Amino acid sequence: MNAETRLERAMAIVEEVRQAGQVDAETRAQCLDALDGELAGVRGEVEALRREVDGLKAENRRLRQSRGGGEEEPVATRVGCYQFANDDTLYCPHCWDRNKQKSATTRITARHRVCPACSTPLSGR
The missing domain is CATH 1.20.58 (Methane Monooxygenase Hydroxylase; Chain G, domain 1)
Structure with a gap:
């Protein structure tokens, strides 16, 4: 029961x-x-x-x-994107902060990137 x-x-x-x-x-x-x-x-x-x-x-x-992604946290920020240890890929901070999902961003120009998952435009200052 x-x-x-x-x-x-x-x-x-x-x-x-x-x-x-x-x-x-x-x-x-x-x-x-x-x-x-x-x-x-x-x-x-x-x-x-x-x-x-x-x-x-x-x-x-x-x-x-x-699986290697357990308690990982971003170690740096570049062009408005997160970077993780031992990984040169730039990831969307919005996807990571909301869902802890690593979504690799796409380069538009040297200072502008976009996230293909959530369509957030990202730029460096």
Whole structure:
């Protein structure tokens, strides 16, 4: 049973408890016990999901680092474009800042370039 189903059942039990004001203490106690069980199940489901997310985050970090572009940051700016370590290509700063995508720019003149991905004109000062 997933967390969503358990939460729906817990909410139904809460509604029963609300209406249990007109019933005896034994029925109310049974509803509270059922609610406690459902909430314990939800807690277990949430912990399992949290472990899965942590595992996926670790795998994501590992994959980013293995492809060589993980935590890379620009080291210089030239003609309004970013440069990265050990790479002479000039990249669009807008694409990098927004999406962490390296988009190589195209030269128009010695001082003007354009990004083919986002069409941003770039120029040196």
